[in-house]
Amino acid sequence: MTPPxxxxxxxxxxxxxxxxxxxxxxxxxxxxxxxxxxxxxxxxKALAVGMGADAVEQDLVLSRDGVPVVSHDVQIDTVTDxxxxxxxxxxxDGRFYAIDFTVAExxxxxxxxxxxxxxxxxxxxxxxxxxxxxxxxVTFEEELRFIRGLSKSAGRAIGIYPELKQPKWHREQxxxxxxxxxxxxxxxxxxxxxxxxxxxxxxxxxxxxxxGDLGYRGRLVYLFGAEPKEPTxxxxxxxxxxxxxSIKAVVAAGxxxxxxxxxxxxxxxxxxxxxxxxxxxxxxxPPWAKTIDDVHRRVLVEAGADGLFTDFPxxxxxFVRRK
Numbered sequence: 523m524t525p526p527x528x529x530x531x532x533x534x535x536x537x538x539x540x541x542x543x544x545x546x547x548x549x550x551x552x553x554x555x556x557x558x559x560x561x562x563x564x565x566x567k568a569l570a571v572g573m574g575a576d577a578v579e580q581d582l583v584l585s586r587d588g589v590p591v592v593s594h595d596v597q598i599d600t601v602t603d604x605x606x607x608x609x610x611x612x613x614x615d616g617r618f619y620a621i622d623f624t625v626a627e628x629x630x631x632x633x634x635x636x637x638x639x640x641x642x643x644x645x646x647x648x649x650x651x652x653x654x655x656x657x658x659x660v661t662f663e664e665e666l667r668f669i670r671g672l673s674k675s676a677g678r679a680i681g682i683y684p685e686l687k688q689p690k691w692h693r694e695q696x697x698x699x700x701x702x703x704x705x706x707x708x709x710x711x712x713x714x715x716x717x718x719x720x721x722x723x724x725x726x727x728x729x730x731x732x733x734g735d736l737g738y739r740g741r742l743v744y745l746f747g748a749e750p751k752e753p754t755x756x757x758x759x760x761x762x763x764x765x766x767x768s769i770k771a772v773v774a775a776g777x778x779x780x781x782x783x784x785x786x787x788x789x790x791x792x793x794x795x796x797x798x799x800x801x802x803x804x805x806x807x808p809p810w811a812k813t814i815d816d817v818h819r820r821v822l823v824e825a826g827a828d829g830l831f832t833d834f835p836x837x838x839x840x841f842v843r844r845k
Contacts, residue, residue: 547822548829549839550683551575552801553594557833559650560633561601562592563657564668571672574839577681577718578669579831582662583620583688584697585628590662590706593620596688600639602631603654621695625661633657648805662703666710681718685745689728700732713740715763720798722766726753730761743798747771749786755793764796764828769808772799772827773820781810787825800831802838815841 554566555573567578581594598604599618604611607630612618620628632654636645644652660668662684673680684703692699703721704713712719722743723729732738742762744753749771758765767786776782787797799821804814811817814834818841821827832838 546842546845547827548576548681548798549574549835549842550681550798550829550831551578551835552831552833553579553581555833555835557646557649557804560635560655560657562594562659563633563655564660564665565657567665567668568672570835571676571680573836574843575680575835576829577683577720580662580665580682580684581687582684582699582703584692584699584702585620585625586622587624588697588702589625590699590703591620591625591628592660592662592665594687596620596691598623598628598631598659600637600645601635602633602659604631607631621692621697628659631659633659646803646805663706663710666706670710679718681720682712683720683722686721686723686725686728686732689723689725700728700736704732704736704738707738707740713738715739715741717741720764726758726761733761743796745800755789755795759793759795762795764798765790766798766800766831769799769801769817769821772797772825773808773810773817775809779809781808781816781820783820783825787827791826796828797826798829798831799827802830802832802834804834804837814838818842818845 551570553561555569556566559566559569570578580592582590583593583596585591596619597617598620604618611622634654635650635652637643638645669680669682686699689699707713711717717740720741720743722745724745726744729742729744733742743764743766744758744762745766747768771786772784774782774784790797802814802817814837818838821830830838
């Protein structure tokens with residue numbers, strides 16, 4: 523067994539106790555502690571672990587040289603200073619795409635707090651100040667090594683939660699995102715069903731391909747906003763291990779604006795699927811919530827979800843500890 527594989531076995535064993543999957547919901551840091559630091563930076567991941575997150579998310583796209591890098595969108599102009607550093611590299615639509623830059627070029631970019639492209643203003647004005655930071659884009663492998671180090675220094679297992687971003691679009695660009703990501707998961711010991719890893723994607727056909735054609739045996743999660751008519755939950759359960767719905771699919775707003783817990787979690791559990799909704803934000807609450815703890819209580823206690831993506835892992839972890 524390779525050193526990465528041995529480490530992952532130990533992490534898996536630790537995750538069962540540290541994350542308390544059978545005893546309490548998972549606290550999943552959405553892009554790291556993104557309520558406090560620019561998303562998907564190593565600083566945001568380290569802060570999330572320090573705040574008590576059980577797992578941290580990695581959104582994955584490919585660079586020009588075929589390397590998986592951690593960034594939420596295939597475009598990078600809302601989270602970096604790419605337009606100022608490489609102004610001539612925009613596509614016809616005026617956007618800048620990670621796949622048009624080598625890893626060496628991406629490393630030159632400063633990561634900033636997310637902005638709204640049309641206005642140039644921060645998407646969340648109360649968060650980390652706007653403008654370039656000393657933080658940088660990292661490769662998926664760099665983050666895997668970083669998480670392994672954090673698990674050791676924190677004395678507990680930290681799970682990973684990678685997302686395959688727009689794999690169909692990547693194939694249209696002549697690249698195979700999953701084929702580049704899965705060997706890294708295997709090399710670092712994340713390719714079995716007991717590994718502390720969930721691979722997620724919004725494209726069900728891609729999950730079916732990852733499970734069938736590519737033979738991945740680790741845990742898969744199907745993402746969606748509103749519950750789709752196709753695939754059905756029964757079809758999802760034949761391929762995946764869980765679902766990642768929008769919070770709106772778990773707790774809806776009734777005609778009077780009051781919270782209404784749906785039966786989605788109950789139906790998913792009946793099929794053996796775990797449910798990890800997204801995203802709890804203290805600064806962007808659903809209409810039925812007055813505080814982020816209202817979100818926690820409705821989703822985790824009343825609906826019974828198995829975990830929750832959160833921009834504020836300290837607040838979510840504190841609620842889970844109390845309840």
